[in-house]
Amino acid sequence: MAISFSLEGKAALVTGANTGIGQAIAVALAEAGADVAVAGRSEPTETLRAIEATGRKAVNIKADLSSIEPVQRVVDEALAGLGRLDVLVNNAGIIRRDDLLQFSEEDWDKVIDTNLKTLFFLSQAAARHMAERGSGKIINIASLLTFQGGIRVPSYAAAKSGVGG
Numbered sequence: 001m002a003i004s005f006s007l008e009g010k011a012a013l014v015t016g017a018n019t020g021i022g023q024a025i026a027v028a029l030a031e032a033g034a035d036v037a038v039a040g041r042s043e044p045t046e047t048l049r050a051i052e053a054t055g056r057k058a059v060n061i062k063a064d065l066s067s068i069e070p071v072q073r074v075v076d077e078a079l080a081g082l083g084r085l086d087v088l089v090n091n092a093g094i095i096r097r098d099d100l101l102q103f104s105e106e107d108w109d110k111v112i113d114t115n116l117k118t119l120f121f122l123s124q125a126a127a128r129h130m131a132e133r134g135s136g137k138i139i140n141i142a143s144l145l146t147f148q149g150g151i152r153v154p155s156y157a158a159a160k161s162g163v164g165g
């Protein structure tokens with residue numbers, strides 16, 4: 001019997017999957033039948049093991065996503081490792097907290113770059129491949145702060161509002 005939501009034969013790329021929500025998403029995609037590449041700056045040992053335990057292929061891509069420098073390589077390595085790319089989950093994200101009156105430019109730029117700029121340009125790189133193939137899904141992890149302001153998190157609220165946009 002066909003399983004609803006089966007991802008058998010599909011390939012997914014998840015950013016920031018060594019821990020937290022990204023790890024849960026990567027493993028859930030594998031459990032649904034997809035081969036999964038994970039991209040991030042920390043070793044995703046536990047995630048790779050959990051993906052492989054489902055019988056699916058796991059690919060590890062080392063990348064610091066605080067700039068857009070690695071985005072094309074990340075897509076290229078996912079394609080080289082999995083042979084195709086059907087799903088991109090933009091999960092990697094950071095938050096910086098400080099009072100509005102002293103919030104630093106560095107904390108503004110770091111959060112906007114990681115949570116919004118890289119998300120867009122990684123999506124663009126993946127979308128070019130998906131458009132060529134005629135299909136693909138891009139899932140962005142937003143936040144409640146996509147829809148409301150946040151106290152002491154101006155760059156995070158701005159980035160996540162941008163993601164919603």
Ligand SMILES: NC(=O)c1ccc[n+]([C@@H]2O[C@H](COP(=O)([O-])OP(=O)(O)OC[C@H]3O[C@@H](n4cnc5c(N)ncnc54)[C@H](OP(=O)(O)O)[C@@H]3O)[C@@H](O)[C@H]2O)c1
Pocket residue numbers: 015016017018019020021022039040041042063064065066067090091092093094114141142143144
């Ligand atoms: N937890 C919540 O309540 C909540 C609520 C709404 C939205 N979200 C969103 O959900 C997503 C995951 O959050 P989480 O709670 O699971 O957070 P988390 O446990 O801190 O995980 C964030 C992931 O992003 C990765 N990451 C951060 N900066 C990176 C960089 N420069 N290059 C590569 N990877 C980077 C982290 O890698 P490292 O381990 O190397 O830092 C980690 O894998 C984020 O987009 C977050 O904004 C979370």
